[in-house]
Amino acid sequence: MRQIKTWVQLYVDWITRIGIIRFSLLLAFCIISIAVVIQGTITLLLRGVVDVVDLVRSVFFGLLVTPWAAYFLTAVIDELEDSRRRLTDMVHKLQVMRERDQALNLRLRSNISQLNNQIEETRRAEAARLRVLSELEAEAIQREKAQKELEEQSVLLRSFLDSSPDLVFYRNEREEFLSCNKALETMLGRGRNEIIGRTPYGLYEPQMAEQIISRDRDVFETNQPVTYELWFPYPDGRRACFEMRQVPFFAANGERLGLVGFGRDITEHKRYQDELEKASQDKTTFISTISHELRTPLNGVVGLSHILLDTPLNDLQRQYLNTIHLSAVTLGNIFNDIIDLDKIERRRLKIANSKIDLRLLLSDLQTLSTLMVEAKGLYLHFDIDGDVPHWIVADGTRLRQILWNVLSNAVKFTAEGGITFGVQVSPSAENKVHLRFDIEDTGIGIPEHEQENIFAMYYQVPGTRRAVGTGIGLAITKQLVDAMDGMIHVDSELGHGSCFTIELDVAVLPDDQIDETEELLAQELPVLRILLVEDIALNVTVATAMLNKLGHQVDVAMCGAEALDKFMPDRYDLVLLDIQLPDMTGFDIADELHRRYPEQLPPLVALTANLVNDPRQYRQHGMQSVIGKPLALGNLRKTLNELFVGCALPIAPVVDTQEKHLLDITFLQDFTSVVGCDVMASAIDLFEQSMPEYLNILSSALMAKDKQGIVEEAHKIKSAAGAVGLKRIYQLAQQAQSPDLPAWQENIHDWVDSISAEYQGDLERLREWLQLQRSQVDGLQG
Structure with a gap:
């Protein structure tokens, strides 16, 4: 089949090359030649002789057949050519279609690839979504489980905290309560809803609230825990001492959220200590x-x-x-x-x-x-x-x-x-x-x-x-x-x-020094001009009477400002300074006098009932000596001799005893021997007149829980009681003015009540003792 196509193509090429006429003549010649050859061959084979007629016949046959053959072939060729052209056009179209199909195929493949990618991405996204959904579902389950566990733990923690006798609370930096346990509710007599959102000022007494807020500030300023003791009142009136511990509370990012407080009831411990x-x-x-x-x-x-x-x-x-x-x-x-x-x-x-x-x-x-x-x-x-x-x-x-x-x-x-x-x-x-x-x-x-x-x-x-x-x-x-x-x-x-x-x-005292000491002691003190700075009238009366009895002149200043106004360097030989005054301390007065008159000051001597252990504290403020209260004649004479004679009087060793008497007999005997019984009686009357006011102020300070006010007023009572020899009242007031004592807060009411209840009876005992002294003096004079 492929051979026929080759001959046909060759035939078409010859016609195209030499033209249809020439090709027809050539074709006629070829046909005639073929016919002559075939006729001659057949005749020769059949008769053995080839005639001219046979040749002519062959030529004639060739001429007769050639047009038809040429036409037939031409027609065939035309058809074939036409078919070829159509086939070529079809092939071209098919080629175009094929190219277009290829392009479409490529586009289709691209689209399919993109679609496959999209499908893959969609599948992956779906898988991821399913995975995320699965994880979310698992997380939700876990969260739900954790939430449930958290709720259980919260309930358990709340139950634990509520069952604890210790106070537990949480406050933010605005001092507002955010949570508390049952113990705090019971102590305050309020429900949790009434506590949350309030500050200590809305739940406690003002003084206590200020103390609590002050401790909160310490926590926030230092970011360190603070521990202190605080007495809380219950709604029924009883009080309990709690050891409070407040610690700062931080979030995971380090931000401070507030503080957590704990309070343990140590009342029994305090009672045991007492x-x-x-x-x-x-x-x-x-x-x-x-x-x-x-x-x-x-x-x-x-x-x-x-x-x-x-x-x-x-x-x-x-x-x-x-x-x-x-x-x-x-x-x-x-x-x-x-x-x-x-x-x-x-x-x-x-x-x-x-x-x-x-x-x-x-x-x-x-x-x-x-x-x-x-x-x-x-x-x-x-x-x-x-x-x-x-x-x-x-x-x-x-x-x-x-x-x-x-x-x-x-x-x-x-x-x-x-x-x-x-x-x-x-x-x-x-x-x-x-x-x-x-x-x-x-x-x-x-x-x-x-x-x-x-x-x-x-x-x-x-x-x-x-x-x-x-x-x-x-x-x-x-x-x-x-x-x-x-x-x-x-x-x-x-x-x-x-x-x-x-x-x-x-230390050894040589014999010559002893003789010199005796000689110095035999010398009389000069008449001294003394400025006494003291704010308690009874102490002024006692000290003035003693100093006048010793032959000295005394001016009195009741406060620091008055002392600074009165003092002139050439006016006084000695200044006796009470350490605790209403407007300033004796240290402040001494410092101011040294600032004003750095080189012209007479000796400065402190008067105090609270002797410090280190005498350097007085020397640092330019004081030459210190005399304890209640004022004793022996101590006074000893100090004056040290300052103005250069030799101290021998003082017998003081035996440290804890004997509790109503009266300080030694002091009273010393005092009355110097100032007399009449001055002592006046001092007793002045004490009796002053005590109601002292007690009223002390009671109001106690009700207001003003610790500083309690200390100051108790100090006045202590000084006044010591000045008239009321030893028991003096000791009670000493305890009342010492807030550092164990269980001071718990016992202060009892001490104040004891002072109020006992001082009049002790005064009667003092008057009886004074009357006995008068009788003895009258008997001796008689």
Whole structure:
């Protein structure tokens, strides 16, 4: 088929190349030639001879057939050509269509690809959406579960907080309550809805609200927790003390949202502390009472036994009397140990130094020790090395107690042999000596591992319990030695006795200085012009009477401004400054006077009932000395001698006792001896007139919970009571003006009530005492 197409194409090409006529002639020639050849071949084959006629016939046949053949072929060719052209056109169209189909196919493919991409993206988006929906659904389930758990936890937390007896609350930075527990609702007597949204000013008393807000500010300013105590009133009127703790509260991003507060009821703890304090006070009162009641007959026993020992006695009587005397002395020292034990427990042990005769002290100690060792058949040897000073500055009572405790302890644990008491004196510094006391015995000794324990309270070395003792003697001795800046230690061997060594540094008063002191004391003070700055009228009366009795001139200023107006450097020789005044402190006045007159000031002396521990505080404000209230004649004369003679009067050591009397007898005797009974009576009348006003102001300050007002008014009452010798009222007012005392807030009402209820009775007792003094004076004059 492909061969025919090739011939046809060749035929068409020849016609196109040489033209139809030429092609027809050529075709006729070819047909005739073919016909001649075929005719000749057939004739030759059939007859063996080819004739001209056969050739002509063939030519004629060729000529006859050629037109028809040419026409037929031409027609066929035309048809074929036409078919070819149509086919070409069709092929071209098909080609165009094919190209268009290809383009469409490409576009279709592109669209299909895009569609596939869109379908894929849609599928992916759908898958993502389904995944997101699944996650959201899971998250929603989780959230719902978490919400449910949160609600359960919230209910549990709320139940826990509501069941807690502690206060729990939450406030924002605008001080508004955002939440609280049941305990706070109960305490305030309000429901949660009434509390939330309010500030402390809408729930508490103004003073308490201000205190709470002040603590909130501390939390917000420092971003640190704050702990404090606060007394809350309940709706039924009872009060409870809470330990409050407020902490800042922050969000996850660090932003501060407010504060969370917690409050624990510590009323029972406070009550327990008060009971302990009361028990301690009761014990102190008991010890003081026992000491006071027993010392008088005990001193009689000691004194009379000592007198009887100097009378003619037989040996048996002297032995019995020695035993009585030593027992009384020993009992007295046991009292001293018990009192000191109480003071040590309350950290009130004080050393009162004064001038003492050391030689006389050692002589008395030797006499008593000799009696004690003779009762047990022991020897006593006193060995003094060095020149023992006559007068030293020390606490004679404590020094005697230390040495007696160690000596009596040595005698107690020595069955045979004796005691050696050694004294060594050596210079330590200018006007000071180093005293070393060695008390050596031949007793049972102390194991090396027990030598540190014997100074512990109530401790006794195992195996020595057959010895009678309190177990506090050496412990008290160690405390006393430490308080006197000394040292005590023991060197002992079991079965070979012990040696206790006590070392102290003391100041020495040379004999020439003592003579000079006596000469100075014999000098009379000049008449002084004194400015007294005091705001309490009763104190003014007492101080003025004392100073006038001593021959001095007194001007009075009732406040700081008046004092500054009155003062001139050449007008006064001395200024007595009360520290607490209505408009300023004595420190402020002193500072202002030093600013105005830096080089022309007379001595400035502070008057205060609240002596600070560090005297440098007064010196920093240019004050030369300080006198405590209530004003005592001895302290006043001592200070004046120090300032204007150059030598202080000897003052007997003050014994620190806790005896609770209604009246300060020592002060009253001193005061009346100077100013007289009439002035004392006037002072009592002035106190009685002033007290109602003081109490009214104190009661109003108490109702308003004005702590500063309570302290100031109680201070006035304390000063006024001290000025007339009302000791019990003075002590009550001292407690009322001291808000740092344990349970002050709880007890302040009782103290104020006690002052109101007791002061008139105490005044009557004071008048009775004063009347007795008048009677005695009249009897002496008669």
